[in-house]
Every structure is written in structure tokens, then in C-alpha cells.
Amino acid sequence: MKFFIDTANLDQIREAQALGVLDGVTTNPSLMAKEGISGRNSILKHYVDICTIVEGDVSAEVIATEFDAMVKEGEELAELHDQIVVKVPMIKEGVKALKYFSDKGIRTNCTLVFSPGQALLAAKAGATYVSPFIGRLDDISTDGLNLIAEIRHIYDNYAFETQILAASVRHTMHVIDCAKLGADVMTGPLSAIEGLLKHPLTDSGLAKFLADYQKGN
Numbered sequence: 001m002k003f004f005i006d007t008a009n010l011d012q013i014r015e016a017q018a019l020g021v022l023d024g025v026t027t028n029p030s031l032m033a034k035e036g037i038s039g040r041n042s043i044l045k046h047y048v049d050i051c052t053i054v055e056g057d058v059s060a061e062v063i064a065t066e067f068d069a070m071v072k073e074g075e076e077l078a079e080l081h082d083q084i085v086v087k088v089p090m091i092k093e094g095v096k097a098l099k100y101f102s103d104k105g106i107r108t109n110c111t112l113v114f115s116p117g118q119a120l121l122a123a124k125a126g127a128t129y130v131s132p133f134i135g136r137l138d139d140i141s142t143d144g145l146n147l148i149a150e151i152r153h154i155y156d157n158y159a160f161e162t163q164i165l166a167a168s169v170r171h172t173m174h175v176i177d178c179a180k181l182g183a184d185v186m187t188g189p190l191s192a193i194e195g196l197l198k199h200p201l202t203d204s205g206l207a208k209f210l211a212d213y214q215k216g217n
């Protein structure tokens with residue numbers, strides 16, 4: 001399972017990279033705004049800065065919603081760096097753009113996916129990644145994890161190569177449950193990854209080992 005961090009905060013990205021288990025980064029316009037990054041040039045520079053910190057894939061989202069403009073914007077993003085994956089929303093024009101990018105060999109991440117049907121369309125259009133937003137489904141009393149299971153089932157039925165990128169991951173149990181269900185990737189906050197470290201028996205066991213070592217020295 002690949003671990004992506006879902007942020008545009010460079011310090012958090014550096015910290016996750018330093019842990020040695022980071023496979024990539026996802027961003028979106030809201031995450032960029034949260035870091036105060038605005039204006040086309042600043043946004044493009046920020047994507048390049050992220051690419052210099054991490055070794056893996058960096059999702060950069062198009063703002064356009066019409067096919068021609070999406071293609072222009074996506075091609076510009078893809079040319080920024082070979083780690084860039086063009087993030088395209090699950091709308092009709094987006095599906096056309098996914099197919100276009102796929103035919104051109106430009107990697108894509110189909111975002112804002114909330115149903116198995118949308119995931120099926122994204123795979124048919126050749127998306128590299130599909131991003132079901134599990135946390136946002138949970139927020140409205142719908143089982144986000146069940147969507148991961150449904151997409152896994154459909155993709156396995158037809159051996160689709162599109163990778164399931166569990167997005168809108170909010171906490172550590174989401175990460176574990178997505179791993180059990182066979183999501184290829186998860187993207188979430190650093191806290192969700194660091195939560196995997198924690199166990200009280202590890203802490204008490206280590207404290208005892210260190211105390212016993214001190215007794216003998």
C-alpha cells in the first residue's frame with residue numbers, strides 16, 4: 001500500500017518524507033489556499049517545490065471545468081515535473097479529459113469520486129488513480145469504507161489497472177481499514193500515518209528494557 005500525504009504544507013511534507021515511508025503527495029485548491037498559496041505562478045512554483053522534497057507522485061488539480069481548458073491546464077501542469085499527476089474532477093468534461101490524458105501518456109488522478117459508478121467510468125477512461133473520498137461520505141452518515149470495497153470488487157472483476165487512492169482519510173483506523181480492503185494507496189494527514197506507530201505495550205516494554213539496561217551498567 002502506498003502512503004500519500006494530503007497537504008500543501010511544506011514542513012509537514014518534509015516531516016513525512018523524513019519518516020521514510022512516504023510515496024507521494026496529494027493537494028487540492030482548498031489545501032493550497034490554506035497555505036496562503038494563490039496566483040497561478042505561485043501555485044505552479046509550489047508544485048515544483050513539493051516535487052523537490054518527495055520522490056513520488058504529486059497530484060496537481062486543474063481548475064478548469066471545460067474539456068479544452070482542462071487539457072491546456074493539465075498539459076501545463078504535467079510539463080512542470082515528471083512527478084506531477086494531473087488531478088481531474090469526476091464530471092463529464094473530466095471523463096473526456098481523463099481519456100485524452102491517458103491516450104497521451106499523462107498520468108491522472110480522478111478526484112471527487114463518491115460512487116462505484118463514477119469509479120467505473122474513471123477506470124474506463126484510463127485514470128491512473130481514482131480518489132474515493134471516504135471521510136466526506138462518513139460525514140454524511142454513508143459508509144465510506146464500503147465504497148472502497150465496492151470499487152475493489154469491480155476493478156478486480158475486470159483487472160482494471162486504475163489504482164484505488166483512498167482519499168479524505170481522516171484518522172489511523174481509516175488507514176488500517178483501507179489496507180484490509182485492498183486500497184492501493186491512501187492519502188491523509190501526517191497524524192493518520194504517525195498513529196500507526198502507537199501502542200502502549202511498545203512504550204511500556206521499551207521503558208522496561210531501558211530501565212533493566214541501566215540496572216546492569
Ligand code: E4P
Binds near residue numbers: 131167169
Ligand atoms: C484528496 O485528494 C483530497 O485532497 C482530500 O483527501 C480531501 O480530504 P478532505 O475531505 O479531508 O478535505
